[in-house]
Amino acid sequence: MKPSAFNYAKPSSVDEVLGLLSEYGDEATILAGGQSLVPTMNMRLSAPSLVIDINGLAELSGISSNGESLRIGALTRHVEIENSSEIAEHAPLITMAMPSIAHPAIRNRGTMGGSIAMADPAAEMPACLCALGAEIEITGGSGARKVAATDFFKGLYDTDLGGDEIITAIEIPKISAGYCSAFDELARRHGDYAMCGAAAHAKVDGLVISDLRLVFFAVGGTPVVAAAVGSAMADQTVDEISIAAAQHAVEDDLSPFDDLQCSATLRMHYAKELTKRILNTLVAG
Amino acid sequence: MTTVIEQIQISATVNGEKVTRLIEPRLSLVDFLRNELELTGTHVGCEHGVCGACTVRVNGEIVRGCLMLAVQAGGTEIMTIEGESDGGEIADLQKAFHERNAAQCGFCTPGLIMTTTELLKTNPDPNRAEIREYLSGNYCRCTGYEAIVDAIETVATERKGG
Numbered sequence: 001m002k003p004s005a006f007n008y009a010k011p012s013s014v015d016e017v018l019g020l021l022s023e024y025g026d027e028a029t030i031l032a033g034g035q036s037l038v039p040t041m042n043m044r045l046s047a048p049s050l051v052i053d054i055n056g057l058a059e060l061s062g063i064s065s066n067g068e069s070l071r072i073g074a075l076t077r078h079v080e081i082e083n084s085s086e087i088a089e090h091a092p093l094i095t096m097a098m099p100s101i102a103h104p105a106i107r108n109r110g111t112m113g114g115s116i117a118m119a120d121p122a123a124e125m126p127a128c129l130c131a132l133g134a135e136i137e138i139t140g141g142s143g144a145r146k147v148a149a150t151d152f153f154k155g156l157y158d159t160d161l162g163g164d165e166i167i168t169a170i171e172i173p174k175i176s177a178g179y180c181s182a183f184d185e186l187a188r189r190h191g192d193y194a195m196c197g198a199a200a201h202a203k204v205d206g207l208v209i210s211d212l213r214l215v216f217f218a219v220g221g222t223p224v225v226a227a228a229v230g231s232a233m234a235d236q237t238v239d240e241i242s243i244a245a246a247q248h249a250v251e252d253d254l255s256p257f258d259d260l261q262c263s264a265t266l267r268m269h270y271a272k273e274l275t276k277r278i279l280n281t282l283v284a285g
Numbered sequence: 286m287t288t289v290i291e292q293i294q295i296s297a298t299v300n301g302e303k304v305t306r307l308i309e310p311r312l313s314l315v316d317f318l319r320n321e322l323e324l325t326g327t328h329v330g331c332e333h334g335v336c337g338a339c340t341v342r343v344n345g346e347i348v349r350g351c352l353m354l355a356v357q358a359g360g361t362e363i364m365t366i367e368g369e370s371d372g373g374e375i376a377d378l379q380k381a382f383h384e385r386n387a388a389q390c391g392f393c394t395p396g397l398i399m400t401t402t403e404l405l406k407t408n409p410d411p412n413r414a415e416i417r418e419y420l421s422g423n424y425c426r427c428t429g430y431e432a433i434v435d436a437i438e439t440v441a442t443e444r445k446g447g
Binding site: 041043 | 347
C-alpha cells in the first residue's frame with residue numbers, strides 16, 4: 001500500500017461534507033474522481049487523516065441548462081462532459097479540450113470540480129473556464145458564493161477555495177451568436193502534461209476578430225489571460241501582419257519558466273506558434 | 286495525535302462472483318484484486334495513473350486500478366483480464382497479440398487488452414492514429430507499439446467481417 005493510513009467517510013449530503021471539513025480542518029481532503037489526489041497520496045505528497053469521498057452525492061453531478069448559462073455539477077465526470085451534446089452546442093471550447101485531458105480511463109473517473117480544485121498549471125479546464133468567463137460556485141457553512149474563474153486561480157495549486165468549502169458547480173455562459181472557440185496544446189505525447197496550451201474565445205466576422213479572450217496554460221502558476229494579444233487583435237483582420245503583431249504581444253503577456261519538459265525560450269516559441277494556430281482556427285470557422 | 290484507522294467491509298461483484306472483504310481504506314483497487322482476491326493478471330506499474338498496467342473495468346468503464354480505492358468499488362461490478370479472458374470475448378485479441386508478437390515481456394498486455402476492448406466498443410473501425418491516441422495512456426517498453434497497433438487493426442478488420 002502506497003498512501004499513509006487514513007480514515008474514510010462517504011457523506012450523503014453537502015451539509016455533512018461541510019460538517020466534516022469544519023471538524024477536521026486541514027486533516028481532511030475531498031475525494032472526487034481521485035485522478036490527481038490519489039497520485040499525490042500514493043507519492044505521500046499528501047497525507048490526509050480523513051478522506052471525504054463525495055461520490056455518493058448525486059446532486060453534485062450532471063449538466064443542466066438555465067437560460068443563458070450551462071451548469072455543470074462539480075462531480076460531473078470528464079467523459080460525460082466530453083459526450084454531452086448540450087456542452088458541444090453551448091460551450092464548444094470545453095468539448096474541444098476534453099480529448100486532451102489525459103486518457104480515456106482517466107476521463108472515466110476525473111471530474112470537472114476536481115480538476116478546478118487541483119488547479120494544476122498544465123490543466124486544460126482552468127484555462128477554458130477563464131476564456132469563457134465561467135463562474136465557480138462554492139458552498140461553505142454560510143451558504144453558496146460565486147467566483148469568476150479568472151479570480152479563482154490564485155497561484156500554483158492555489159485557489160480561492162477555503163479549507164471549509166466545497167466546489168458545487170461551474171456555470172458557463174452559453175456561446176453568443178457570432179462567437180467561435182479554439183483550443184490547442186503541445187505535449188510530448190497525447191494525454192501528457194502540456195508544455196504549452198491555449199484556449200480562446202472570440203467574436204468572429206469573416207476574417208475579422210474582436211473581443212478575443214486568449215488564455216494560455218502550462219506557462220505559469222495559473223492560467224494566463226493574454227490581454228496584450230487581445231488588444232493587438234481587437235477588430236483586426238487575421239492575416240500575416242496581424243498574426244505577427246499578436247505573436248509579438250505574447251511577449252508582453254507571458255514570462256514562461258524552465259522546467260524538465262522544456263526551456264522558457266522554447267515555451268515562448270510554442271506560445272507564439274499556438275497563437276498563430278489559434279487565430280487561423282478561429283477564422284477558419 | 287494517534288488516529289485509529291477503521292477497517293471497512295466491502296462487497297463487490299468481481300468477474301461475476303460476489304466477494305466480501307474487510308479492508309483498510311487506503312487499499313487501492315488493484316492491490317485489492319491482486320492481494321485479497323489473488324487475481325494477479327492485473328499488473329501494478331507506476332501506481333500514479335501514468336502507465337495503464339492496472340486498467341480494469343468498473344461498472345462497464347475502464348479505470349486505473351491504482352487511482353481508485355477498493356473501498357470506492359463497494360457495490361460495483363468489476364471485470365478484470367481474468368474475467369474477460371474466461372468469457373472468451375477477447376479470444377481474437379489474444380490470438381492477434383500472440384501471432385503478431387505484440388506481447389513481448391507481457392507486463393503491459395492485460396492493461397492494453399482492457400483498453401483495446403473499450404476502444405473497439407466505442408469505435409469499432411479505428412484508424413492507426415486513433416488506435417495510437419486511444420492507447421496513449423498505456424505504456425509498453427518492449428514492442429515500440431507497432432506490433433500492438435497491427436494486432437488491433439487486424440482484429441478490428443476481422444470483427445467487421447473483412
